Amino acid sequence: MADRDADDQDMGASPTSITSPELRFEAARALVWTTIVGLVVLAIYISQSLLVIFGAMVFASMIDGGVRLLGRVLPIGRGWRLAIVLLGAVAFFVWLTTYAGSKISSEAAELPAIVEQQARELFLWARGQGFEIALDDIKGMIGRAMDGVGTVTRALGGLVGGATSLLLIVIIGIYVAIEPRLYERGVAWIMPRDRRADFHLTVSRMAFTMRRLMFGRIVGMVVEGIFTYIMLVLYGTVTGDDIPMPALLAILTGLLAFIPNIGAAVSGILMVLVGFSGGTEMGIYTIFVYFLVQNVDGYIVIPMIAKKTVDLAPALVLGMQLIMGILFGILGLFLADPLLAMIKVALERRSEQNARDEAAASGESNPA
Template structure:
């Protein structure tokens, strides 16, 4: 290798090391880029009608803010009132749990190993209750950090959305001159993939929210609309989001009538099976081809390296990584690799 090639290799290694050290900042920038691409779908639609980009950007942002405000009003405000009711009903709920345990002890316990009673369970969790103030302080500091990161992402999203071309050109210039045209093509494919994934994710969120709302309304579970909106939003996180979405409606249903909690769990299992085996293959097959195993592996991988935000952005990261691997490794290297005799 020539000296210039060695210097290029050394610069590449140093660059990768620096990127690894600031990976959280890079992930925030990537999150802002994904949001900008998603909102840009609206901007482009308004632009086709003859609207100038500046007006289309602000109109799209207004629509997004309005949707977030409505979602907040539908979810947070009712849940605050419901939480107060839950606190008042908590003693009766504990008594129902105690009665259920007693019922199990009388009818099922003779056939099972000894199960600790409720008092033993309460004694075991007392150390965790004693550490509650320290945990609340840690939660507060974490929340402040998350809020600052959220504000940074919003600012970066607005900056990229208003004028994306300078940032795109700056990224392309990080590559050798002979490969810059190819990088521009790959970035276009990444943007198309993220846009298609955004449309597919929105379709799934609306579908899950509608089915959840109808099912909870039939079961007469309180705050059915709020639970439906929450289920749709949490569906953004595959595998884990649907599991989290069932907790609140099942808890509220249990305090209303114990059989409703079981009915809610069964309802959500049915909805998620319909989504997994019919909706996702049907919608995402026309949007982004990601195998279920790849989706789960991406969630584990990016959560390990980037934490909670990595879990939230696992699918967009997987879409971008898939595009780059297909275009650079397969098309530009392996497909052109000729056997030399």
């Protein structure tokens, strides 16, 4: 052994060892950047799977919020409250499936044809007013609009038939909601010991923010859906001329209310196009209903729950939605708002940690 050590020393340093401290530092930096680039490439490659997992976390927060809310009125175990929430959700989807199978499905089949006809009439009217719009451009825009409408109606149909991503989100979300602390401890275990307390606090704040955000979204969806249905049916009751597919428009308005900014605009366009298919008076009434619903939601519902939910800048939310929609489609569009809220909480926690570290380095006892 002594002879081998002497031979190794005579041969000098091996190609894999770096004796210079400067070179070791640069090599370490290069390794860090290579690792970061590799992780980014890996995240892009498995982005759809990561998005499904994040969607499951969002769904789990909704279930957990319902369990906690139910615990305020029912002093029973968490397992029983979780079962009640899940049974209530199943009962709602069974009712929606039954209702959709008898009425909504036929209305959803008629919606693309109505939207296409109204879009053609709108562009033909624009050409009659002197706007130079080529017929090919009209067909292309109508085709893209139909793709969008088809996506929305397929999303509604996904509630009935179920897609693979939605099924995975539900299953993973239920598992996480049953035992959330188990997965939190599992992630904390792989982190450095001195960072685990900060991790638990960050996760706690993220969960709190997510529950409040989802509570606000669900309240807005329910209010907009019910209020839209009542107003559309009221028109037929008063005038005797029913607005086409009021139930479908109400459900789409409620579902799209989950997406701030973009959802309201899409549901409003669909409502107005369907309204004008029944005449000018009906179309003007649907415009009135749209603005009334948005004002009630914007000036009454949202201010009532804004103090209990996360505050996000509208322009920032819209930008995040555009980016996520382009990168990941309809699923990314739905999850853009919750993801932005989580990023905001993480940045706030990082700022607090930096302030604490700076205060500790300067010897302050009570940093702001």
